[in-house]
Amino acid sequence: xxxxxxxxxxxxxxxxxxxxxxxxxxxxxxxxxxxxxxxxxxxxxxxxxxxxxxxxxxxxxxxxxxxxxxxxxxxxxxxxxxxxxxxxxxxxxxxxxxxxxxxxxxxxxxxxxxxxxxxxxxxxxxxxxxxxxxxxxxxxxxxxxxxxxxxxxxxxxxxxxxxxxxxxxxxxxxxxxxxxxxxxxxxxxxxxxxxxxxxxxxxxxxxxxxxxxxxxxxxxxxxxxxxxxxxxxxxxxxxxxxxxxxxxxxxxxxxxxxx
Amino acid sequence: xxxxxxxxxxxxxxxxxxxxxxxxxxxxxxxxxxxxxxxxxxxxxxxxxxxxxxxxxxxxxxxxxxxxxxxxxxxxxxxxxxxxxxxxxxxxxxxxxxxxxxxxxxxxxxxxxxxxxxxxxxxxxxxxxxxxxxxxxxxxxxxxxxxxxxxxxxxxxxxxxxxxxxxxxxxxxxxxxxxxxxxxxxxxxxxxxxxxxxxxxxxxxxxxxxxxxxxxxxxxxxxxxxxxxxxxxxxxxxxxxxxxxxxxxxxxxxxxxxxxxxxxxxxxxxxxxxxxxxxxxxxxxxxxxxxxxxxxxxxxxxxxxxxxxxxxxxxxxxxxxxxxxxxxxxxxxxxxxxxxxxxxxxxxxxxxxxxxxxxxxxxxxx
Numbered sequence: 195x196x197x198x199x200x201x202x203x204x205x206x207x208x209x210x211x212x213x214x215x216x217x218x219x220x221x222x223x224x225x226x227x228x229x230x231x232x233x234x235x236x237x238x239x240x241x242x243x244x245x246x247x248x249x250x251x252x253x254x255x256x257x258x259x260x261x262x263x264x265x266x267x268x269x270x271x272x273x274x275x276x277x278x279x280x281x282x283x284x285x286x287x288x289x290x291x292x293x294x295x296x297x298x299x300x301x302x303x304x305x306x307x308x309x310x311x312x313x314x315x316x317x318x319x320x321x322x323x324x325x326x327x328x329x330x331x332x333x334x335x336x337x338x339x340x341x342x343x344x345x346x347x348x349x350x351x352x353x354x355x356x357x358x359x360x361x362x363x364x365x366x367x368x369x370x371x372x373x374x375x376x377x378x379x380x381x382x383x384x385x386x387x388x389x390x391x392x393x394x395x396x397x398x399x400x401x402x403x404x405x406x407x408x409x410x411x412x413x414x415x416x417x418x419x420x421x422x423x424x425x426x427x428x429x430x431x432x433x434x435x436x437x438x439x440x441x442x443x444x445x446x447x448x449x450x451x452x453x
Numbered sequence: 454x455x456x457x458x459x460x461x462x463x464x465x466x467x468x469x470x471x472x473x474x475x476x477x478x479x480x481x482x483x484x485x486x487x488x489x490x491x492x493x494x495x496x497x498x499x500x501x502x503x504x505x506x507x508x509x510x511x512x513x514x515x516x517x518x519x520x521x522x523x524x525x526x527x528x529x530x531x532x533x534x535x536x537x538x539x540x541x542x543x544x545x546x547x548x549x550x551x552x553x554x555x556x557x558x559x560x561x562x563x564x565x566x567x568x569x570x571x572x573x574x575x576x577x578x579x580x581x582x583x584x585x586x587x588x589x590x591x592x593x594x595x596x597x598x599x600x601x602x603x604x605x606x607x608x609x610x611x612x613x614x615x616x617x618x619x620x621x622x623x624x625x626x627x628x629x630x631x632x633x634x635x636x637x638x639x640x641x642x643x644x645x646x647x648x649x650x651x652x653x654x655x656x657x658x659x660x661x662x663x664x665x666x667x668x669x670x671x672x673x674x675x676x677x678x679x680x681x682x683x684x685x686x687x688x689x690x691x692x693x694x695x696x697x698x699x700x701x702x703x704x705x706x707x708x709x710x711x712x713x714x715x716x717x718x719x720x721x722x723x724x725x726x727x728x729x730x731x732x733x734x735x736x737x738x739x740x741x742x743x744x745x746x747x748x749x750x751x752x753x754x755x756x757x758x759x760x761x762x763x764x765x766x767x768x769x770x771x772x773x774x775x776x777x778x779x780x781x782x783x784x785x786x787x788x789x790x791x792x793x794x795x796x797x798x799x800x801x802x803x804x805x806x807x808x809x810x811x812x813x814x815x816x817x818x819x
Contacts, residue, residue, distance in 0.1 A: 215657075245653035250518070251661075260659045266649040268521050269661035271544050274514035277506070281518020281526070282649060284502045285476050289651055307514070310507035 211235035213244045215264040220255070224417040224424025226381040227256055230323055233387065234294070235263060237394040241402070247290040250279045252304075254296035255329040273304020276311035279318045287317070290401055297324045301337040301361045308367070315372025315406035319397045322363060322409055325416040326435060333419030337361045340438050345419070360438055364411045368444035375400045375408040376445035382413065382431040386441070399453045406447075413439055456631040461596045461621065464632055465529070465555055466491035468603040473638045474553070475524040476502035478515035482534045483567040484623040485557035489529065501640070509534040513541030513554075520550040521660045523648030525607050525641070529555035531623070532573050533564060535581075542616060543582025546677070547662025551610035553603070554581075554588075555619045557626035560785030568785025569623035569708060574762035577620050578736040586677050588616035589684060590735040594711040597632040599625055602733065604635055613684055620735060622758065624708040624787065681737075689741055690733035695721060699728030701800050702746055704767050705756035706732045709781075709788065713756045716793035725801045735763065740770035751804045752776045756793055759783060 210216065213235035221227045238244050244265050251259035253272035260267030270278040275293035283291040300308050300322050311318065327345055328334040334347040338360045342351040364378045375397055379390035390412055397408035413435045415427035422430055459467075466488045469477070477496055479489040489505070496503035502519070506512035512528045519526040530538060535556045545552055558573045560566040581588050589609050593599035599621055606617040644650055649658055664670035694714060696702065705713040710731035720727040730746060732739050747753075752775050755764040761779045768777050780796035782788045 246651040248521075248649045248651065257663065260661060264652070264657060266652050266657050267659050268518070268548075268649060269659075269663050270517075271514060271540055274510070274517075274541070277511040277514035278518035278521075280504070280511075281476070281478065281515035281520070282522055283518075284504060284515070285519045285522045285524050285526075286650065306507055307511055310511065 211239045213238040213264055215262055217262065219262055220258060222418040224415065224427060225255070226412075226414040227323060229381050229387060230321065230412050230414060231259070231262055233391045233394055234292070234321055237391060237398055238265070240395065241398055243290050243398065243402075246288070247292060248282050250275045250282065250291065250293045252293070252295040252299040254299050256294055256296060256323065257330065259294045273299050273302070274307055275299065275304065276307040276316065276318070276320065280311055280316050283316065283318050290398065291318045292321065293318060294321045295323070296329065297322070297326065297336045297338040298328045301363050308363070309370070312367045312370045312373040312407045312409070315374070317401055317404055317406060319401045320409040321394065322411040323414045324363070324411055324439065325414040326360070327416050327419045329416050329419055338439070340434060362439060364409070364444040367409060372407050373409070373445050374406040374447045375450050377443045378411040378413070378439060378441050380413040380431055380436060380441055382415070382428040396450065396453060400450055403453065405449060413441075454633050454636065456633045458629050459596050459632045459634070460487060460627065460629045461599050462487035462557065462626040463491045464596045464600050464634070465603050465619065465621070466495065467634055468600040469527055469553065469607070470495050470499065471635050471637045472604050472607040473525050473640045474501070474527050474607065475640055476519040476526040477528065478504050478506050478512040478519070478526075479528050480506050480509045480512050480530065480534060482531045484559055484569075484626045485529050485531045485555065488555065488557070488626070509537035510540065513538040513545075516552050517541050517545050517548070517550070520545060520552045521548075521649045523644040523650070525553075525611070527553040527555070529557065531557045531559045532561050532570070535573060536576070539582040542588070543580075543584050544662050545616055546582060546586045546588070547584060548660050549614050550660070551614050551616070553606045553610055553617050553619065555603070555621065558620065558622040560783075566785045567623065569758060569787055570783070570785055571622055571707060571709060571758040571762070572783070573620065574735065574757070574759060577618055578738070581616070581618065585674055587681060587736045588618045589613070589688065589737070590618045590620050592620045592706040592733060592735050593625055594707050594731065595632070596625070596628065596630045598733075600632055600634060609688065613680060615680065615684070620707070622708050623785075685737040688734055689737050689739040691739040691742055692731045692733060693742070693746075694729040694731070696728040696730065696746060696749070698726055700726040700751045700804055701754060701797060702728050702730055702750040702752070703754045703756060703793075703797065704730045704732070704743070704763070706735060706763060709756045709758045712788055712790055713793050715790040716797055719790065719794050720797045720801070725797065727797055727801065732763070738766040738770065740766070743767065743770040744772070747771045747774050750775065752778060752800060754778045754780060754796060754800050756788065756796070757781045758787065
């Protein structure tokens with residue numbers, strides 16, 4: 195771990211957010227989970243929420259998220275984070291409850307739980323990391339894999355005749371009245387990372403104000419399982435994922451606009 | 454409190470309310486739905502948490518989340534729904550969390566029917582989910598016992614940080630009979646130190662059922678096993694009738710045990726030396742007392758509303774020293790006292806004729 199001693203003329207411009215734990219992660223080089231973690235931790239710090247936040251981690255690459263954040267956390271069954279978060283939140287409505295989920299977890303095995311949490315207007319916030327592949331199990335086809343995308347379980351490319359089409363979760367959830375803030379952002383460059391941070395701040399404010407279900411979908415890279423160099427992977431987000439998953443605000447109710 | 458006419462499902466729900474349950478999550482399924490309906494009114498009146506989940510899968514995972522916060526929490530279901538809860542139960546066990554689950558068993562397998570059954574015995578007592586553990590399982594045979602065991606369930610869950618299952622059947626859930634509810638306990642305001650309440654002025658708490666290294670997972674499993682050993686030592690519960698001088702010991706739990714008692718009493722009136730052993734805990738199975746009784750009786754007759762599941766525990770407890778016979782009905786058919794009496798009579802006759810050279814009569818109804 196790096197430590198910095200500042201002298202009188204130095205200014206600290208960058209440090210680990212207090213809400214991130216001082217530990218190594220299991221993420222591969224070039225993976226944008228680290229960026230997503232940092233943005234969420236910064237937002238929690240800036241809003242002063244760490245001491246009253248409970249993070250619900252998923253099954254997938256971010257299975258250890260409950261250890262990577264310096265706050266109370268738990269580890270849900272695959273796809274069930276929104277149900278577990280519902281249990282935590284209903285008993286302690288004054289706490290902040292956040293689920294952090296990947297695309298296999300949220301859009302495949304956990305489709306029912308996320309849809310009904312949103313439909314109920316469950317006052318929780320979901321950070322949805324969409325990298326169009328199953329990372330932890332070694333690169334299988336996900337519900338968000340693109341048509342033609344080669345994975346270890348679609349070695350000839352995703353065949354839409356056999357396996358259908360990618361699920362667009364932000365669009366889908368935005369049709370539900372209980373969802374009040376649903377946006378999609380990307381982590382492929384600095385400008386978009388800044389927009390993602392702003393969206394996370396807004397989503398947390400939605401929960402702080404008891405306004406209902408909020409979700410920020412983050413298009414994210416998986417260089418290891420995409421078989422690309424980290425920089426190429428960022429270009430792949432821009433060139434391949436964004437056309438299939440357009441960035442934007444899919445649901446922002448009037449009250450949220452004035453936050 | 455005076456006795457009142459109470460339906461089993463409602464009595465269980467109200468007993469849980471009075472035991473201080475703070476959160477209930479459930480999904481409608483016959484024959485337990487009245488329990489959920491009672492909660493939908495009472496929990497809201499008392500400003501506690503009630504939520505109808507989108508599925509039993511979601512309900513048990515909501516229980517998992519609420520249990521993380523250190524409150525008394527429960528769900529209820531019936532056999533097909535209980536099957537769907539296996540995943541969440543295993544995670545709850547793997548996270549050392551307390552909760553209470555009620556299974557009002559019905560006929561199966563598959564969709565089966567909505568009639569009373571005891572066909573979930575294996576599923577409930579062996580683990581209720583993947584991995585090496587057992588929940589504590591309590592089996593009521595009347596509405597009053599359902600109330601008393603539900604109250605006990607919350608205490609045991611907290612005492613051992615463990616899952617406690619109240620294994621009722623459709624008969625217990627649906628029938629009405631006079632019973633007395635306990636007084637209202639106040640809801641606890643303090644939270645255990647492991648609860649997820651926000652890391653305010655303390656180090657963060659984390660709750661997970663995840664150990665990547667085999668040695669760590671084994672150490673956690675050993676911790677579970679040590680606790681199970683303690684529970685096995687301390688919590689074996691049962692009721693016995695006419696065991697002072699019995700030659701044939703009938704063993705039955707829940708509704709089957711209660712019906713068997715009628716048959717045993719008639720057999721006694723007819724001069725047969727018959728007793729009844731009725732487990733109240735299905736896990737831990739009351740093996741110590743049954744093992745002692747093995748030395749005193751000539752044979753056992755197990756009566757179940759299943760194809761014979763608890764009989765395996767009876768065989769283990771009796772250690773092959775005496776014959777173990779069986780009488781059961783399946784698929785929602787309730788055995789009548791006359792049928793059980795006939796099985797008792799047949800077994801008693803064999804005992805007297807054979808003088809120790811007894812051949813077990815398996816499934817005399819087949």
